[in-house]
Amino acid sequence: MTTPGTTPGKREDSAPAKVHRGMRPAGELPGPGGRSVTSRVLSVLDAFSGERRRMSLSDISRRTAMPLTTAYRLVSELVAWGALERDRDGRYQIGLRLWEVAALAPRGPGLREAAMPFLEDLYEATHQHVQLAVLDGADVVVLERISGRGSVGVRGRVGGRLPAHATGVGLVLLAYAPPEAQERYLAGPLVALTERTVADPGRLRAVLAGVRRDGYAISDRQVQLDAVSVAAPVRDAAEGVVAALSVVVRAGDPQPGVLVPPVVAAARGVSRRLSSRA
Amino acid sequence: MTTPGTTPGKREDSAPAKVHRGMRPAGELPGPGGRSVTSRVLSVLDAFSGERRRMSLSDISRRTAMPLTTAYRLVSELVAWGALERDRDGRYQIGLRLWEVAALAPRGPGLREAAMPFLEDLYEATHQHVQLAVLDGADVVVLERISGRGSVGVRGRVGGRLPAHATGVGLVLLAYAPPEAQERYLAGPLVALTERTVADPGRLRAVLAGVRRDGYAISDRQVQLDAVSVAAPVRDAAEGVVAALSVVVRAGDPQPGVLVPPVVAAARGVSRRLSSRA
Structure with missing residues (x-):
């Protein structure tokens, strides 16, 4: 078990791009703004909240400060895996597959x-x-x-x-x-x-x-x-x-x-x- | 709501690298084996299961077919965000922050x-x-x-x-x-x-x-x-x-x-x- 108080709290989570800057997985070039792809993937997940359970692509692009084309490519990979799903209106929501993995915590x-x-x-x-x-x-x-x-x-x-x-x-x-x-x-x-x-x-x-x-x-x-x-x-x-x-x-x-x-x-x-x- | 039967099931999920090959977010070069960074991030999450809730870095490296150094960099970013946590023995487990995001599904x-x-x-x-x-x-x-x-x-x-x-x-x-x-x-x-x-x-x-x-x-x-x-x-x-x-x-x-x-x-x-x- 992790000791209480030593895991990263919400305060740090809200700015992952800043925290992770400079840490780049092998084979990866920094995108616009110098953010690693991993931090951009995580920033898409971060964009969802209790008040924002469903978002359009342009909502996600705006909230993650990523160009639409970049957001589209990332979101498409997340949908293919099941981390995100599309609802009837075409908006994106957190997917069942992510919940299944998280159920292992x-x-x-x-x-x-x-x-x-x-x-x-x-x-x-x-x-x-x-x-x-x-x-x-x-x-x-x-x-x-x-x-x-x-x-x-x-x-x-x-x-x-x-x-x-x-x-x-x-x-x-x-x-x-x-x-x-x-x-x-x-x-x-x-x-x-x-x-x-x-x-x-x-x-x-x-x-x-x-x-x-x-x-x-x-x-x-x-x-x-x-x-x-x-x-x-x-x-x-x-x-x-x-x-x-x-x-x-x-x-x-x-x-x-x-x-x-x-x-x-x-x-x-x-x-x-x-x-x-x- | 997503129509039952149209979301990707477990059968496809087990080979995300194959499904996603060729889809690369902007600013990203393919790593060894031609996998995108996003698919490698997701393959780390995929490595966990009901029978494997805690893994060492070498377990993760082996199960994702990534070199240790690549696995280390990815896992470190996931820990910093809270998607993974380390237990007392230094093994990795799914983190509370991922569960929080998944609770929005x-x-x-x-x-x-x-x-x-x-x-x-x-x-x-x-x-x-x-x-x-x-x-x-x-x-x-x-x-x-x-x-x-x-x-x-x-x-x-x-x-x-x-x-x-x-x-x-x-x-x-x-x-x-x-x-x-x-x-x-x-x-x-x-x-x-x-x-x-x-x-x-x-x-x-x-x-x-x-x-x-x-x-x-x-x-x-x-x-x-x-x-x-x-x-x-x-x-x-x-x-x-x-x-x-x-x-x-x-x-x-x-x-x-x-x-x-x-x-x-x-x-x-x-x-x-x-x-x-x-």
Whole structure:
């Protein structure tokens, strides 16, 4: 497993051309702007987002700053392989084949697979939102969510990112992150999603110490004013915290204290399973 | 949505270098063997599978038929972006960032998101395995599975492939596929997973006509001798069948007939949701 905080976060991902400049695979000449073909392929994937799931060729060309002809050749190769697909209107979307390869990621679907039976039990016991998340750079990435039908509406989607210090799962993951990653995070900037988000480095440091002492975190209206989450750490065979799971409920119903034992028990269940697989 | 049967299936994917030969993005020279850089990037991703989730650099070099130095440069760019990650032992694995981009695929996670509440209800009603799948080339790809704790062990994993004519979801997807895709499939080869798999084109054609007449499919011990599945079609706003959902139970318990109404109702629920989103 990769240590939390050491993988490239979203902040760096947004400018791959800059990061990769000068690294050219054998047999490759720099295109216009000195970008390698690999970085251009990746910039096509980067152009897609939750708000832009389908794009025309000219959208892709504009967002990647590539000439139409270059974009067309790259996109055609990606379509032939299945990384992109065309919809009925001829627009491009992320393809099923890319999802199949990505389903092999140990930190994403691998963890999810091990956790799923425990998430299902927790959902049946509470009928509230149940989440599994990991830390990637400065963000929490939601790996899975089983949603309670009548429960509170929650931010984010599976595969989406949230700032770590606001969420229950994020507070757990930060609390157990290596000290240097924690300090880097505390150096900010720390956004306040609501008036209750702890965005002061000193107070946040105290909150994280409390999480390590208690073995769980409560985010009380710190992501949105109508929601509370209770989160606990998931450990791998080497006892490192690799993920966190949580239950998210409407503020005040039920009281978060009631949720601590089932959440901690489920997280320990997943940890036990990860240890036995290793 | 892409029409089932028209996207490149696994059979073609395994030889991307051959398919793409001669298509070179601007500014790129062919490397040794005449392969474009894009096809080499994709061949690195192709090298990973359910049996090979972690590989050393020399494994990757061998499986992609690239010299070590070329493989190293490509892999380094993929790690910097987050498409690959290194584990504690220095081996490479599919990275979280690739999974995040892939989570934007409308045919995979997009469908899954729309279907999830209905899959959860079906799971709570039956406490058996509940599956969502799509057709890709000649295979069924499992998009989601909620697993019953005490239920029968089932083949395949989320993101994995199964031959379409053996599974309940596959029989539904084949039954509603365009006639030309159906005939291409019937032309074979048709493997028999068990002695009950319908692997004769004439008999299979009759089974598919029955599925269209009834509006659901039953795969009775045709994937494994201890399991039965009941599947129904999911339609999009244009009334095309885009996915299938199923319940998988131990053979003989409960009787499949009992499962038809809840499975059909859940599939219609997902279809209604897809129509209202369009």
